Amino acid sequence: MSKKALPQPARDEIRVEAVLQALGEPVRLQIIRALADAPQGIACGEIELPVTASTRAHHLRILREAGVLTTHTEGTRRISSLRREDLETLYPGLLTGILTARQ
Amino acid sequence: MSKKALPQPARDEIRVEAVLQALGEPVRLQIIRALADAPQGIACGEIELPVTASTRAHHLRILREAGVLTTHTEGTRRISSLRREDLETLYPGLLTGILTARQ
DNA sequence: TGGTAAGTTCGATGAAGATCGTACTACGAA
DNA sequence: TTCGTAGTACGATCTTCATCGAACTTACCA
Numbered sequence: 001m002s003k004k005a006l007p008q009p010a011r012d013e014i015r016v017e018a019v020l021q022a023l024g025e026p027v028r029l030q031i032i033r034a035l036a037d038a039p040q041g042i043a044c045g046e047i048e049l050p051v052t053a054s055t056r057a058h059h060l061r062i063l064r065e066a067g068v069l070t071t072h073t074e075g076t077r078r079i080s081s082l083r084r085e086d087l088e089t090l091y092p093g094l095l096t097g098i099l100t101a102r103q
Numbered sequence: 104m105s106k107k108a109l110p111q112p113a114r115d116e117i118r119v120e121a122v123l124q125a126l127g128e129p130v131r132l133q134i135i136r137a138l139a140d141a142p143q144g145i146a147c148g149e150i151e152l153p154v155t156a157s158t159r160a161h162h163l164r165i166l167r168e169a170g171v172l173t174t175h176t177e178g179t180r181r182i183s184s185l186r187r188e189d190l191e192t193l194y195p196g197l198l199t200g201i202l203t204a205r206q
Numbered sequence: 207t208g209g210t211a212a213g214t215t216c217g218a219t220g221a222a223g224a225t226c227g228t229a230c231t232a233c234g235a236a
Numbered sequence: 237t238t239c240g241t242a243g244t245a246c247g248a249t250c251t252t253c254a255t256c257g258a259a260c261t262t263a264c265c266a
Contacts (some may be wrong), residue, residue, distance in 0.1 A: 098194060179212045
């Protein structure tokens with residue numbers, strides 16, 4: 001099984017501006033919440049979203065390049081999961097604070 | 104001394120989407136950081152920013168309407184301060200996480 | 207009662223970015 | 237090898253929004 005990880009910033013390359021900008025979009029927040037319920041990761045296509053596949057891919061890229069999530073390939077699927085540990089180390093409480101809200 | 108507070112959402116009207124969107128802008132993040140150093144509040148004009156006065160007013164309005172800060176009038180000045188307690192209650196750790204980063 | 211200083215509001219502009227359809231790639235199965 | 241599925245990349249469009257200048261408001265002071 002191939003498990004190539006897609007390009008993403010190292011922990012010390014993550015910038016808080018990029019993270020906040022990535023999170024400040026409703027669809028992306030929806031993605032984050034879906035990922036929070038699946039610690040082992042989730043296939044992009046399985047997340048229910050009100051946008052087309054190409055828009056979904058766009059948002060996933062933004063989140064990945066900001067350092068919020070990590071994605072690796074499994075066959076034709078792409079599995080994404082939150083970079084919880086990295087984010088917790090850099091911005092302790094941030095992710096928890098956001099997820100606690102839940103509306 | 105008049106101390107009228109400008110219109111702002113009540114604690115239970117604050118939406119996490121609005122907060123994150125407000126924070127996901129470099130100039131506004133700069134404002135937040137300046138306010139974090141001044142618990143007693145600060146006059147808008149005293150914050151050093153790379154934008155004109157009207158743009159500054161725009162950003163302050165976004166932050167206020169999102170529920171991130173509160174502003175009251177003192178004479179011809181407007182004093183702003185972070186709504187630390189409200190934010191901490193709604194999204195524990197979020198603000199701390201952001202401010203801890205500091206680049 | 208002027209004058210000035212702090213700040214807002216409005217309208218215009220330009221840039222950023224969310225969205226989509228289409229074409230493309232990569233992988234697995236028949 | 238051919239087909240179907242998962243997902244990306246690209247180009248176009250449309251919307252959102254950051255920015256500015258100019259005009260306005262309010263308060264303080266001489």
